[in-house]
Amino acid sequence: MTYTPQPLRQTKIVATLGPASSDPEILAKMMESGLDVVRINASHGAHDRDRQTMNLVREVSQKVGKPVGILYDLQGPKIRVSDFSGDPIPVESGAEVAFAVNREPEAGEIGSDYDLLDQDLKVGEPILIDDGNIALETIRVESGLVIAKALNSGLIHPRKGINLPETKVSAPAITDKDQEDVLFAVKEKVDFLALSFVRKQQDVQKLHDILNAEGVQIPIISKIEKPAAVTNLNEILQKSWGTMVARGDLGVEIPPQQVPLFQKQIIAEGLRLGKPTITATQMLDSMTYNPRPTRAEASDVANAVLDGTDAVMLSSETAIGQYPVESVQMMADVISYTENNSGRMTQRRRRERSVDSTPEAVTDAGCQLAHHVNAHALVAFTQSGSTALLASRRRPERPIMAFTTHPEVRNRLSLVWGVKPYKIRPATSTDELIEILDRTLQEDGLAVSGDKLVLLMGAPTHKMGKTNLMLVYRVGSWPGLETGYSPEDEDE
Numbered sequence: 001m002t003y004t005p006q007p008l009r010q011t012k013i014v015a016t017l018g019p020a021s022s023d024p025e026i027l028a029k030m031m032e033s034g035l036d037v038v039r040i041n042a043s044h045g046a047h048d049r050d051r052q053t054m055n056l057v058r059e060v061s062q063k064v065g066k067p068v069g070i071l072y073d074l075q076g077p078k079i080r081v082s083d084f085s086g087d088p089i090p091v092e093s094g095a096e097v098a099f100a101v102n103r104e105p106e107a108g109e110i111g112s113d114y115d116l117l118d119q120d121l122k123v124g125e126p127i128l129i130d131d132g133n134i135a136l137e138t139i140r141v142e143s144g145l146v147i148a149k150a151l152n153s154g155l156i157h158p159r160k161g162i163n164l165p166e167t168k169v170s171a172p173a174i175t176d177k178d179q180e181d182v183l184f185a186v187k188e189k190v191d192f193l194a195l196s197f198v199r200k201q202q203d204v205q206k207l208h209d210i211l212n213a214e215g216v217q218i219p220i221i222s223k224i225e226k227p228a229a230v231t232n233l234n235e236i237l238q239k240s241w242g243t244m245v246a247r248g249d250l251g252v253e254i255p256p257q258q259v260p261l262f263q264k265q266i267i268a269e270g271l272r273l274g275k276p277t278i279t280a281t282q283m284l285d286s287m288t289y290n291p292r293p294t295r296a297e298a299s300d301v302a303n304a305v306l307d308g309t310d311a312v313m314l315s316s317e318t319a320i321g322q323y324p325v326e327s328v329q330m331m332a333d334v335i336s337y338t339e340n341n342s343g344r345m346t347q348r349r350r351r352e353r354s355v356d357s358t359p360e361a362v363t364d365a366g367c368q369l370a371h372h373v374n375a376h377a378l379v380a381f382t383q384s385g386s387t388a389l390l391a392s393r394r395r396p397e398r399p400i401m402a403f404t405t406h407p408e409v410r411n412r413l414s415l416v417w418g419v420k421p422y423k424i425r426p427a428t429s430t431d432e433l434i435e436i437l438d439r440t441l442q443e444d445g446l447a448v449s450g451d452k453l454v455l456l457m458g459a460p461t462h463k464m465g466k467t468n469l470m471l472v473y474r475v476g477s478w479p480g481l482e483t484g485y486s487p488e489d490e491d492e
Contacts (some may be wrong), residue, residue: 010035010418012311029325034332044077069191075118076196077171082111088155101207130160131365138470165253173203191411194221199228204239225249242276274393279304280313288321302338308416321427367396376451449476
């Protein structure tokens with residue numbers, strides 16, 4: 001199986017895996033259609049099954065010939081209705097609903113998996129069940145019992161989520177289950193960890209501490225889905241590799257009319273700080289059961305692209321939906337059309353910004369130079385991925401080719417806007433590195449003799465994080481290479 005590169009697409013696609021996408025042939029078609037990163041939801045699977053899924057992703061990725069990153073999404077302190085047998089429980093508007101806390105529910109009561117519900121809730125605070133489909137108001141709280149008044153009618157199903165938008169929840173950001181899942185993720189060498197229900201910088205630091213104790217560094221994607229996270233966005237970003245605009249829970253925790261502007265704010269702040277952003281939840285939701293999206297959904301994806309998001313994410317569409325391949329293809333089509341037909345709209349996000357370091361200055365100059373000399377591509381040699389991230393932050397008009405000797409770095413860059421990551425064998429000198437690059441580009445059909453490139457690298461080559469060299473280079477001009485390009489063709 002050979003992967004045929006698709007038309008240039010800068011914004012990346014993340015897709016959640018599940019029963020609908022666990023078949024190797026379907027997964028391969030999703031990758032060929034544009035899938036860049038897979039999301040595995042730790043809330044729904046056991047470790048054995050998740051391991052099988054990860055192995056499947058790597059096997060199919062290898063066969064297709066395309067690097068695909070693995071994002072492991074931690075459950076976090078998600079509060080849910082307890083499991084129960086029998087039919088869903090009907091609730092009438094105005095009726096009182098009793099929640100048993102830290103004990104087995106009695107007849108007429110509903111259980112919850114959160115043992116501190118009676119300590120955290122205050123009279124008058126709302127309780128939202130099943131993404132807000134059932135809204136209640138707390139009217140009485142006592143030890144082991146919470147009584148709430150239903151504000152609308154509906155059915156309460158087992159294991160549905162409970163949101164407490166006005167309550168200061170005392171549950172830790174990283175639960176015991178999360179810690180077990182993190183250790184599992186470390187062992188399985190996932191490419192990203194998504195941290196759910198982040199509220200403050202310290203929540204992210206706790207995950208860093210766990211990873212540090214294991215002697216590893218895995219990029220952390222902080223999910224912004226609590227009002228407190230929006231308030232503390234800047235400090236959270238300082239500790240995070242990137243963020244996810246988790247509009248599902250965010251749209252329950254805050255009024256729906258606020259979500260679009262908060263989304264734009266999160267994307268803009270991530271772009272300002274050079275932190276990749278994933279925009280998620282219900283982007284093509286109708287494609288879970290239909291072969292085409294609504295026009296509103298297509299507009300939603302396009303607007304996220306125009307806002308500057310690094311990636312857009314599919315959830316139920318690919319996890320349990322009837323059209324997983326078509327969903328990825330539609331997402332890719334909307335992205336490509338938007339990027340290729342929006343003119344300067346997609347470039348308006350470039351900002352005047354101060355340059356704080358030599359790598360930033362060199363990268364900034366390289367992005368501008370690539371445009372001025374009409375380069376085929378901007379080429380970043382990167383050991384850690386930082387050079388490619390810096391280039392992506394500038395949103396250059398030329399594609400970014402990132403070459404690294406580390407497979408894990410290559411996979412991480414699969415999430416970054418505009419970056420096409422490749423693995424390259426190590427070199428001991430700048431001269432050798434350029435020679436390897438030239439041969440690789442031509443042998444893999446990534447460039448042809450005479451193509452102009454702007455190279456970004458560090459000298460000496462073994463120094464990480466030392467981007468200090470920019471070079472305009474013609475493919476095929478390296479001495480000793482047998483190509484059709486002549487140095488006489490160089491510009492005067």
